[in-house]
Amino acid sequence: MASRDEPAMEITPQVLLKAYSCGIFPMAESASDPALYWIEPQHRGILPLENAHFSRRLLRTVRATPLVVKVDTDYERVIDGCAAPRPGRTSTWINKRIRSLYRELFQMGVCHTVEVWSGNQLVGGLYGVALKGAFFGESMFSCERDASKIALVHLVARLIHGGFRLLDTQFVTEHLKQFGTIEVDRDAFQTRLDNALQVSADFFRLPADADPREVVRIVGGRDG
Numbered sequence: 001m002a003s004r005d006e007p008a009m010e011i012t013p014q015v016l017l018k019a020y021s022c023g024i025f026p027m028a029e030s031a032s033d034p035a036l037y038w039i040e041p042q043h044r045g046i047l048p049l050e051n052a053h054f055s056r057r058l059l060r061t062v063r064a065t066p067l068v069v070k071v072d073t074d075y076e077r078v079i080d081g082c083a084a085p086r087p088g089r090t091s092t093w094i095n096k097r098i099r100s101l102y103r104e105l106f107q108m109g110v111c112h113t114v115e116v117w118s119g120n121q122l123v124g125g126l127y128g129v130a131l132k133g134a135f136f137g138e139s140m141f142s143c144e145r146d147a148s149k150i151a152l153v154h155l156v157a158r159l160i161h162g163g164f165r166l167l168d169t170q171f172v173t174e175h176l177k178q179f180g181t182i183e184v185d186r187d188a189f190q191t192r193l194d195n196a197l198q199v200s201a202d203f204f205r206l207p208a209d210a211d212p213r214e215v216v217r218i219v220g221g222r223d224g
Contacts, residue, residue: 044189045169082139133199165196
């Protein structure tokens with residue numbers, strides 16, 4: 001499904017952002033492999049923001065949970081969570097170079113995290129890259145029931161409210177399908193991406209401490 005070229009010898013944050021604008025992203029074979037490869041899937045996963053859907057149970061959880069959602073407060077712990085082994089996955093593609101590159105993007109204000117906290121413990125979250133009106137989701141994790149789902153609901157609300165046009169999930173998984181993720185071919189994805197890059201969006205138009213009830217309202221949730 002993915003086309004893989006020669007290992008990318010030198011990737012700077014600027015090169016990485018240019019690659020994103022062309023529909024390409026880097027991955028490693030494993031955490032121990034120092035090389036990065038450019039990936040350009042023939043078919044791409046996207047979550048159409050206008051058609052994202054979340055169960056009533058999940059939206060009730062978002063409104064009522066004692067967990068606290070924060071934005072951009074702890075990149076290192078989010079990347080650690082995304083890279084950690086989990087049931088069904090003993091290895092990860094997040095190597096040292098990935099960590100370093102996205103840390104630089106985070107410091108530039110281009111990479112963002114959505115974090116779910118239980119007291120001082122990070123129990124779930126995600127990270128990705130915002131470029132104009134496109135958001136490129138990279139990875140997510142959960143150590144507590146619904147934690148990553150809560151992060152995703154908050155992300156979608158933030159993107160809708162901020163005027164984003166595209167949420168790229170890279171691939172389609174059974175987990176992501178339940179929220180409305182679909183697969184499009186490379187040309188269709190590039191058309192959507194080109195359109196998204198024509199608009200200016202604001203990741204922080206929705207306050208970092210947004211009321212969960214407002215988050216649910218934005219994604220179209222209703223009581224019930």
